[in-house]
Amino acid sequence: xxxxxxxxxxxxxxxxxxxxxxxxxxxxxxxxxxxxxxxxxxxxxxxxxxxxxxxxxxxxxxxxxxxxxxxxxxxxxxxxxxxxxxxxxxxxxxxxxxxxxxxxxxxxxxxxxxxxxxxxxxxxxxxxxxxxxxxxxxxxxxxxxxxxxxxxxxxxxxxxxxxxxxxxxxxxxxxxxxxxxxxxxxxxxxxxxxxxxxxxxxxxxxxxxxxxxxxxxx
Amino acid sequence: xxxxxxxxxxxxxxxxxxxxxxxxxxxxxxxxxxxxxxxxxxxxxxxxxxxxxxxxxxxxxxxxxxxxxxxxxxxxxxxxxxxxxxxxxxxxxxxxxxxxxxxxxxxxxxxxxxxxxxxxxxxxxxxxxxxxxxxxxxxxxxxxxxxxxxxxxxxxxxxxxxxxxxxxxxxxxxxxxxxxxxxxxxxxxxxxxxxxxxxxxxxxxxxxxxxxxxxxxx
DNA sequence: ACCTGAACACCGTTCAAGT
DNA sequence: ACCTGAACACCGTTCAAGT
Numbered sequence: 316x317x318x319x320x321x322x323x324x325x326x327x328x329x330x331x332x333x334x335x336x337x338x339x340x341x342x343x344x345x346x347x348x349x350x351x352x353x354x355x356x357x358x359x360x361x362x363x364x365x366x367x368x369x370x371x372x373x374x375x376x377x378x379x380x381x382x383x384x385x386x387x388x389x390x391x392x393x394x395x396x397x398x399x400x401x402x403x404x405x406x407x408x409x410x411x412x413x414x415x416x417x418x419x420x421x422x423x424x425x426x427x428x429x430x431x432x433x434x435x436x437x438x439x440x441x442x443x444x445x446x447x448x449x450x451x452x453x454x455x456x457x458x459x460x461x462x463x464x465x466x467x468x469x470x471x472x473x474x475x476x477x478x479x480x481x482x483x484x485x486x487x488x489x490x491x492x493x494x495x496x497x498x499x500x501x502x503x504x505x506x507x508x509x510x511x512x513x514x515x516x517x518x519x520x521x522x523x524x525x526x527x528x529x530x531x532x533x
Numbered sequence: 534x535x536x537x538x539x540x541x542x543x544x545x546x547x548x549x550x551x552x553x554x555x556x557x558x559x560x561x562x563x564x565x566x567x568x569x570x571x572x573x574x575x576x577x578x579x580x581x582x583x584x585x586x587x588x589x590x591x592x593x594x595x596x597x598x599x600x601x602x603x604x605x606x607x608x609x610x611x612x613x614x615x616x617x618x619x620x621x622x623x624x625x626x627x628x629x630x631x632x633x634x635x636x637x638x639x640x641x642x643x644x645x646x647x648x649x650x651x652x653x654x655x656x657x658x659x660x661x662x663x664x665x666x667x668x669x670x671x672x673x674x675x676x677x678x679x680x681x682x683x684x685x686x687x688x689x690x691x692x693x694x695x696x697x698x699x700x701x702x703x704x705x706x707x708x709x710x711x712x713x714x715x716x717x718x719x720x721x722x723x724x725x726x727x728x729x730x731x732x733x734x735x736x737x738x739x740x741x742x743x744x745x746x747x748x749x750x751x
Numbered sequence: 752a753c754c755t756g757a758a759c760a761c762c763g764t765t766c767a768a769g770t
Numbered sequence: 771a772c773c774t775g776a777a778c779a780c781c782g783t784t785c786a787a788g789t
Contacts, residue, residue: 323774324770330773354763363773366764370772375763437702441709448711455722457715458700462692462727463734467681470688473644474680482676484655491659493666500673508676516681519741520734527737541755542789548754572782581754584783588753593782755788762781769774 320362330363333371333381340382344418349476354378382421386414390439400450401521407443408468408517415472422472452528460524467520468513475509482508538580548581551589551599558600562639570642572596601643602653604632613660618668619739625661626686626735633690644687670746678742685738693727700726 321330339360344352354375358365372378390410395403415422440461447457483502488495505511539548557578562570572593576583590596608628613621633640658679665675701720706713723729 325772437709441712444712444715454715455718458719459730459733462730466688466692467685470684474684491655494659494662497662497672497675501676512677512680515677519745520738523737523741543753
């Protein structure tokens, strides 16, 4: 198709590195849907033939796994201990969601496949757990709180992947008037309704969880 | 490849119906990952050529959209109006989660495929919306509440998919002692921790959302 | 109308060939 | 070692041809 600017054979200066590929992968995943995130498109964005990628990653899944590793590494936030617990949880949830949204396909994998035990996720969990222990949450409430929050965050990230108007009934509005009106009201409030819902939901959830933990203490 | 048992031309008795295709689609989604859920595999499971599917559905997304509609349709529960709103939301969340757990890979596809309006989903939303309006929730809070709940439910269903011990740090316990202890305490409480977390989380979220809606009224 | 079969554009992946 | 280019098996989708 496009005649390549490089001829066959090892180039004198290396074109690709894992780092450069990952950077392009994040950029691409922000622009394309999970399904359009292809090795071909990734290679093209790097000005390289598709097969060149296979010298640096075993396959497409390996690229996604590397993205996922980078995401979890970015989460650890050292300032969490200097704020009230509810704010700390909120901060954590936000950074988690931002990371999740930056890597949609990685997110689907994270949700679909079980976490490998040697993942950096536990470092993250440990930090939150200490925070809650210090705030005198009962030991047996802590993992429930973490998992509940994580479930909401992942669900929200998936929701954010859908087209922004995916809740609009469109032609069916007449058939479902109450919902249609509510949807219109919500659309008027924000250009990024998924984000708005995330903010509301995560606050509601954190609120509800802290209240529950406090009850559990007595 | 496999020589077809049917020769070309319209068969005397119709082979496919939307219903039969959808049934096969759910069966397939229980066995394959979202990526392996192909039109080819679906056709094969129906003993039919791939192109035959296109007489009944416009494309792959249309199949997924119909699946989503069917899931939503299974949700409508006519008794919702006879109970307090928080109980009604809880009931709805439970039936949604049950449906989601019955077809987890379908949930991933439903959540991530860019699909638009299907009647079934909106019928469900309409019912919840009316419920909340009757309970005098402000119009612009309703869709946020629905989406937040849905996000949590889908995230929880995906979490329930993972092995029950997927939060156990295992050999890494010594490295993350606080979290390890909390995880052990949780594991002692329940044989189905994912379900336990769902119960806790959905109650916390509903609680938090109703409180938020009440504030928004004033 | 509803199926098959051929066809097209596109993927992921492999591998020989070139430097 | 690290790139290109050709090749293979596989997808989604379209469409003519057959009944």
